[in-house]
Amino acid sequence: MEQAMSTTIKVNGREHTVDVDPDTPLLWVLRDELRLTGTKYGCGIARCGACTVHLDGKPTRSCVLPVQSVSGREVTTIEGLGGREAKAVQNAWSGMDVPQCGYCQSGQVMSAVGLLSDNPEPTDADIDRAMDGNVCRCATYARIRAAIHQAAADMEG
Amino acid sequence: MSDQDTAIGAPAKRKEDRRFLTGEGRYTDDIDLHGQVYAYFLRSPHAHARINGIDTSEAMNAPGVLAIFTGEDLAADGVGGLPCGWEITDVNGEPMKEPPHPPLAQGKVRYVGDHVAVVIAESYYQAKDAAELVDVDYDMLDAVVSPADALEPGKPLVHDDIPNNQCYVWELGDRGAVDDAFDKAAHVTRLDLVNNRLIPNALEPRAAVANYSKGEDQYTLYTTSQNPHVIRLLMSAFVLNLPEHKVRVVAPDVGGGFGSKIFHYAEEAVLTWASRKVGRPIKWTAERVESFLSDAHGRDHVTHAELALDENGKFLAMRVDTKANMGAYLSTFASSVPTILYATLLAGQYTTPAIHCQVTAAFTNTSPVDAYRGAGRPEATYVVERLVSAAGREMGLDQAEIRRRNFIPKDAFPYQTPVALNYDVGDYDATLTEAMKVADVDGFDARRQEALRRGRYRGLGYSTYIEACGLAPSNIAGALGARAGLYEAGEIRLHPTGKVTVFTGSHSHGQGHETTFAQIVSDRLGLPFDDVEVVHGDTDRIAFGMGTYGSRSLAVGGSALMKALDKVIDKSRKIAAHMLEASEADIEYADGVFKVAGTDKSITTAEIAFSAYVPHNYPLEELEPGLDESAFYDPTNFTYPAGSHICEVEVDPETGKVQVVNFTAVDDFGNVINPMIVEGQVHGGLAQGIGQALLEGCVYDPESGQLVTGTYMDYTMPRADDLPSFKVGTKNTPCTHNPLGVKGCGEAGAIGSPPAVIDAIIDALAPLGVTNLDMPATPARVWEAINKAGATRAA
Numbered sequence: 001m002e003q004a005m006s007t008t009i010k011v012n013g014r015e016h017t018v019d020v021d022p023d024t025p026l027l028w029v030l031r032d033e034l035r036l037t038g039t040k041y042g043c044g045i046a047r048c049g050a051c052t053v054h055l056d057g058k059p060t061r062s063c064v065l066p067v068q069s070v071s072g073r074e075v076t077t078i079e080g081l082g083g084r085e086a087k088a089v090q091n092a093w094s095g096m097d098v099p100q101c102g103y104c105q106s107g108q109v110m111s112a113v114g115l116l117s118d119n120p121e122p123t124d125a126d127i128d129r130a131m132d133g134n135v136c137r138c139a140t141y142a143r144i145r146a147a148i149h150q151a152a153a154d155m156e157g
Numbered sequence: 158m159s160d161q162d163t164a165i166g167a168p169a170k171r172k173e174d175r176r177f178l179t180g181e182g183r184y185t186d187d188i189d190l191h192g193q194v195y196a197y198f199l200r201s202p203h204a205h206a207r208i209n210g211i212d213t214s215e216a217m218n219a220p221g222v223l224a225i226f227t228g229e230d231l232a233a234d235g236v237g238g239l240p241c242g243w244e245i246t247d248v249n250g251e252p253m254k255e256p257p258h259p260p261l262a263q264g265k266v267r268y269v270g271d272h273v274a275v276v277i278a279e280s281y282y283q284a285k286d287a288a289e290l291v292d293v294d295y296d297m298l299d300a301v302v303s304p305a306d307a308l309e310p311g312k313p314l315v316h317d318d319i320p321n322n323q324c325y326v327w328e329l330g331d332r333g334a335v336d337d338a339f340d341k342a343a344h345v346t347r348l349d350l351v352n353n354r355l356i357p358n359a360l361e362p363r364a365a366v367a368n369y370s371k372g373e374d375q376y377t378l379y380t381t382s383q384n385p386h387v388i389r390l391l392m393s394a395f396v397l398n399l400p401e402h403k404v405r406v407v408a409p410d411v412g413g414g415f416g417s418k419i420f421h422y423a424e425e426a427v428l429t430w431a432s433r434k435v436g437r438p439i440k441w442t443a444e445r446v447e448s449f450l451s452d453a454h455g456r457d458h459v460t461h462a463e464l465a466l467d468e469n470g471k472f473l474a475m476r477v478d479t480k481a482n483m484g485a486y487l488s489t490f491a492s493s494v495p496t497i498l499y500a501t502l503l504a505g506q507y508t509t510p511a512i513h514c515q516v517t518a519a520f521t522n523t524s525p526v527d528a529y530r531g532a533g534r535p536e537a538t539y540v541v542e543r544l545v546s547a548a549g550r551e552m553g554l555d556q557a558e559i560r561r562r563n564f565i566p567k568d569a570f571p572y573q574t575p576v577a578l579n580y581d582v583g584d585y586d587a588t589l590t591e592a593m594k595v596a597d598v599d600g601f602d603a604r605r606q607e608a609l610r611r612g613r614y615r616g617l618g619y620s621t622y623i624e625a626c627g628l629a630p631s632n633i634a635g636a637l638g639a640r641a642g643l644y645e646a647g648e649i650r651l652h653p654t655g656k657v658t659v660f661t662g663s664h665s666h667g668q669g670h671e672t673t674f675a676q677i678v679s680d681r682l683g684l685p686f687d688d689v690e691v692v693h694g695d696t697d698r699i700a701f702g703m704g705t706y707g708s709r710s711l712a713v714g715g716s717a718l719m720k721a722l723d724k725v726i727d728k729s730r731k732i733a734a735h736m737l738e739a740s741e742a743d744i745e746y747a748d749g750v751f752k753v754a755g756t757d758k759s760i761t762t763a764e765i766a767f768s769a770y771v772p773h774n775y776p777l778e779e780l781e782p783g784l785d786e787s788a789f790y791d792p793t794n795f796t797y798p799a800g801s802h803i804c805e806v807e808v809d810p811e812t813g814k815v816q817v818v819n820f821t822a823v824d825d826f827g828n829v830i831n832p833m834i835v836e837g838q839v840h841g842g843l844a845q846g847i848g849q850a851l852l853e854g855c856v857y858d859p860e861s862g863q864l865v866t867g868t869y870m871d872y873t874m875p876r877a878d879d880l881p882s883f884k885v886g887t888k889n890t891p892c893t894h895n896p897l898g899v900k901g902c903g904e905a906g907a908i909g910s911p912p913a914v915i916d917a918i919i920d921a922l923a924p925l926g927v928t929n930l931d932m933p934a935t936p937a938r939v940w941e942a943i944n945k946a947g948a949t950r951a952a
Contacts, residue, residue, distance in 0.1 A: 038181065094174045100669070139844030
């Protein structure tokens with residue numbers, strides 16, 4: 001354990017000062033220090049996507065992101081997610097029964113919202129490319145694909 | 158509030174999803190208890206070694222460390238071993254070899270990841286850092302990792318007193334009848350098959366938080382379990398010797414199980430025990446590498462199988478010899494998976510009159526192997542369907558035709574197979590016919606030609622599978638070696654306000670019980686879906702339960718709720734008769750309204766509920782107040798979901814890359830409560846089956862016993878771009894022996910699909926001379942098969 005240091009980060013629009021080793025991955029600061037437990041641990045090596053948050057609006061794996069590197073940037077977690085894309089994604093997810101066990105779904109939603117913010121009319125290939133970093137062992141992939149198309153259509157409508 | 162259709166059979170939207178889509182789910186690692194400290198498990202870096210001594214003195218002085226315990230500490234305190242819940246009887250009449258399974262190793266470590274010590278500290282990092290200071294003096298021993306190797310004479314012994322590492326040899330069926338039939342056969346198909354070892358990889362790693370409350374002398378364990386009551390039973394009665402009523406086990410939201418969270422794991426018992434020793438709540442969450450190393454793995458069979466046929470392609474007999482890997486110790490249900498849940502399914506959907514199966518189970522220096530989605534039934538289906546498809550190719554029979562010639566006809570039920578099961582109902586031709594239509598089998602030749610023009614090979618693979626679910630009739634299971642009952646419990650509590658709480662011993666970790674069970678209760682009681690809440694996963698709130706595995710929740714847990722609902726309605730009828738001043742025989746019940754026949758006098762379920770708790774106008778002389786009924790349900794038979802899977806693949810012969818271009822599954826699940834949830838379950842099962850066939854494979858180094866595939870860099874998980882959009886449908890025949898007529902759907906996809914994928918590839922590459930292929934059919938393996946076949950043909 002390295003020396004704890006005071007770091008200020010902005011999460012979901014609020015500033016927090018935490019006393020942790022500056023190399024601590026953001027994931028553990030969110031979960032253990034800020035009690036924002038919607039963001040999940042899955043692998044710790046950025047290979048499963050369960051820990052996806054938005055960093056300045058872009059999907060980012062928080063399990064390999066040192067907390068010091070997010071100082072001065074906007075972190076958004078599932079708890080703070082809002083806006084048109086988020087609403088469309090959450091509605092489509094719910095309408096199409098996407099989740100099963102639910103564990104990976106925070107990460108899936110964060111990645112999907114990131115995709116639609118960049119590309120409001122993604123093709124299947126765009127979706128597979130954007131989402132293939134998010135593992136779902138329940139294999140809700142087919143519905144995720146369909147729900148992203150649905151969300152895109154809803155945003156347009 | 159919903160204005161959606163939530164009746165039985167309607168695709169009601171899942172109640173669970175609101176919390177899962179907003180980060181409000183509550184999984185075990187999301188739970189913190191006041192004053193909690195953290196555990197880190199020091200695990201064996203060696204596959205096989207003698208422990209000469211463990212020196213914890215330096216680690217004990219590390220910052221934040223509160224305690225370090227080893228196997229000796231547990232033994233000194235009388236802590237028992239982790240039990241196996243199923244006793245298999247060897248062919249010689251002896252019970253299986255059942256070595257001690259200490260929660261922390263004693264004397265020897267037997268696989269990489271075996272538990273050596275637990276370090277408890279104020280923070281997780283302190284515990285982990287201190288664990289590095291624990292000095293374990295190991296004498297390394299040779300390791301053995303494959304079941305075939307382990308059973309050979311002269312190999313290293315995983316347990317010193319178990320010769321040849323043999324746990325048991327077990328058999329089912331009439332060997333003499335099978336031998337006679339083979340003697341008369343016009344054709345015999347022979348295959349050597351490997352059912353590849355899989356690592357379950359629920360995305361939520363296992364975790365636990367344990368607390369001992371001194372004031373109440375009460376233990377609480379939060380854990381990632383599919384069956385908290387079973388954990389309470391096993392941990393209390395066998396490991397910690399605690400009175401069961403002093404132990405509460407809670408399995409809150411659980412992030413996927415797939416079998417791997419059925420079992421009672423060492424960490425649960427050690428944490429619970431240590432929380433009393435340390436006097437603080439203790440939390441542990443597995444790192445992913447620990448999941449790879451220490452979750453019970455699945456499958457790992459090596460099989461030689463033979464099918465005897467007459468000149469018309471009628472099956473005469475089947476002969477199967479399987480070596481199954483148990484891993485280093487017997488996990489909770491390990492012994493039953495390659496026996497009771499495997500050999501009994503070898504009849505498949507067919508009239509094969511004689512079947513014999515011998516299974517030899519071996520201990521190896523690997524993680525324990527136990528049930529994984531399908532548990533024994535995927536292994537059986539793989540044997541049966543690979544044999545049938547190979548026989549079809551060898552005899553020049555169309556794949557649908559050879560199956561149809563051997564299907565149990567729909568008017569032959571109930572049907573007694575030669576391997577112990579009695580199928581209640583089914584229509585196998587109906588699912589095959591429908592699947593062929595949906596898969597557009599008629600158009601396949603044109604697609605194959607079109608692909609060939611692009612230099613790609615297309616193939617079709619069939620799998621017409623059956624499974625036995627709804628575990629299980631307790632008396633039958635008991636006769637077969639089960640050490641527990643396999644019923645389920647449920648309770649329906651109407652509140653004075655007309656709202657309902659449903660308590661079920663089934664556990665939902667992705668199956669959507671909070672929705673499906675609410676649909677049943679709302680439909681039967683005529684109360685709004687939104688007013689029904691389903692509670693599960695807490696031994697203090699639910700009287701009893703056996704949990705969720707083997708696609709049993711609806712068939713067994715749902716049936717228990719139906720029995721409780723009948724009691725609620727029976728009592729309500731009596732209350733209604735009193736309130737409506739009519740005779741009970743004249744009360745008609747439908748859709749939440751009790752009515753006096755032939756009159757307009759009626760009263761609703763909600764009004765009766767109020768009256769039951771405010772019994773001013775109530776038959777107090779004959780009825781107790783209250784409207785809260787519970788029931789246990791023990792099934793009379795297994796259920797038999799079945800179906801037809803057709804896989805279409807395209808293979809690039811240059812690279813060996815296989816693409817699943819179409820996958821069709823038409824299943825018979827009996828009555829369906831929520832088709833949307835069922836379809837999701839099928840998707841999940843198919844992905845895991847296709848994952849097994851194409852991507853996933855657990856590899857241990859045969860020399861060192863090290864796990865080679867221990868991260869997501871080495872073990873290929875199915876991802877978004879690996880899977881097609883599935884075509885799924887149902888052709889249902891209701892189960893004849895449970896009140897809902899349901900069969901179960903959770904495992905079907907994983908059971909049916911692997912042989913369909915592999916035979917599709919073999920079909921595609923048959924023109925190149927490929928006749929066999931092992932899972933996972935990775936590009937390298939397919940490329941090698943193509944080139945080997947080419948070389949053989951050129952020679």
